[in-house]
Amino acid sequence: MPYVTNLLMVFGWGKKKDEKQTMKTAPSEKEIHLSDVKNIIDEITSLREKTLIEESKYFQNKISYQLYELVKIAKKLERDDLNTDDIDKHLKMLVLRGKTQVIDTIKKEADTKFSDLKTIDDVLNFDKKSSQILKKIGDVLGRQTRVIHIFAKKYANKLKFILSNQKSDLDEIKTMLDNYTKMKDNITDVLDDLNKISSLKKFQETSGTKLEQLQDSINAIDKKTEQIEQDIDKLKSSNEYAKFLEIKKQIVDLDSEKRQITHEIDLQFTKISRPLSKYSYITSLEKHQKQLMGKLIDRPFVVLSAENKTDIITILQAARKNVLSSSISVKDPDKTIAQIDETTEMLDSFISKVSEFNTTKGKLEDSLSVFSVRDLNQKESELSKLSDDKQNLESKTHTLEEDISNSKKEIPNVVIEIEIKLKAISSSKYRIV
Incomplete structure (x- = not known):
């Protein structure tokens, strides 16, 4: 929300939030099976969503009260003549016009009621609406900053305090939403990795069947080759x-x-x-x-x-x-x-x-x-074709064995990626066994 930050700084209401250092404890390690990952993800997602919604409700109540306070200030400002009777009439006109803009904007934007937060989409809508309210109020105060600081100085600190708190609360909500988005991205990656492992295992299964079929074909060729070689030997020994x-x-x-x-x-x-x-x-x-x-x-x-x-x-x-x-x-x-x-x-x-x-x-x-040389030539031609067929099958077998081997090597690497992503979205460290 850079535009709000800039406006608040112009008006003198931006301040750095104190950075708090928290002690991080090493997450405990839990051994799980690959089949447990989906349930764990569902549990984490459900818990994080509930937590995000509940924490957002807290900030929604704070911001609602802050807007209520802004409306009270606007009403007081509306009744205040700001001692403009003794100033130049042209200046008085500018001051009153600026005062009216501030009051009208605050009343229009701050006098609102938010919907109950029940889903993540509700939180997103609340964040969007609150940010728009803060921006519009910040914009009008930024344009009328001299009027407020010179002629309505007693209201400036209150406005500054409320809007600063509101911005901090919205920053907290955005941080929670950013963390939730990162968690969802990690979960998507984990699900993709699970699908990848499933595909690799399926490939190994189907490839194993193909290997058996290829070996059966090679064995059949060997058997037929042996028979033809015997036929050729018989012909040549006649x-x-x-x-x-x-x-x-x-x-x-x-x-x-x-x-x-x-x-x-x-x-x-x-x-x-x-x-x-x-x-x-x-x-x-x-x-x-x-x-x-x-x-x-x-x-x-x-x-x-x-x-x-x-x-x-x-x-x-x-x-x-x-x-x-x-x-x-x-x-x-x-x-x-x-x-x-x-x-x-x-x-x-x-x-x-x-x-x-x-x-x-x-x-x-x-x-x-x-002697029927045609029979001999036919047998030798069949033998040559069988040899070519066997070489072709052996080449396919070798390629398939390499692919299976590479897929088996790839699965542990994908499992490690899942463990890393689970650690990023959970307070626990998981080891998949």
Whole structure:
């Protein structure tokens, strides 16, 4: 209420209240359970509210009497001519006008009856109304301070005394209300903390159930993994699988033979790659023959077959003819023609080697059917997926265990906060066990 304080100081009615030092005794410690906290809070709240209301009634009676005294003073002031007959008429007019303002304001504001105090809201309304009354009376006295001090000096001390006491009483009420508000804030915090602990415990309970479910899933995966591993071991220990591996080895061994044949063919076709490349730009061959010629230049092994022999000879002879006619420019035409003829002569040999290789490899690949590799691949794929699923479940389990652990560590800290707040709102020190 800074505005009232300032006005009273202007009028000369503000004074410091003596500070009283009280001896504080150490609060006794009581052991309680977490479930007791709500009842304790309710008891403290009820007691504090009743105490606040009763103490406010005492101050309400004091302030009502102070206002009654102000009205009495106003009535005396109203009958007092303040000895203004001998002063200047203009000054007399100002004095009488100021006197009237003071009297009218006091009568209007102080002549009031307060409602009975039954609830905290009643106390708040009383505090608000009393403060407004004090402010309005203080304002008018502040404006008319010279009139009162010079022409109504005998009333000044009485007014000062009453308003000073009224301000002190209102300060006491505000202090009680402030303390009550702080208590309610602490109670709200305690209730929030209780809800937080309840939520943490609920989280631990539900998370514990989830952990059990996760572990059941992991156990199921382990059991299924063990069964699939046994199935895989059974497949790999069969005679069919042994034969399958032997055939796979034979196929792998064929790679060296293929590399040898490929090298021999590539070496020969490299000799005529330049004229073939140049011929590809001017050829009038059919589309499939052009495509065949491109593969002869890049990868002759894959197209050397009995089916392609006629087209290959056509391509070679066409290239030879263009070299002879100089349609294709080469450094040594005679040598190039000889190399084309040599390649043509070797075609049967190359085709035979490629055919024999493909036949041998084809038979071996057909023999792989002795073992159902599809079953093995499916089992190994299932095993890999189970491993990924288990890792995912273990990661979730680890995260959940950490969250549960952190929640368990957090509860004692919240309990300490509750103990601190209970101590702030109670004369007793509580230890939650």
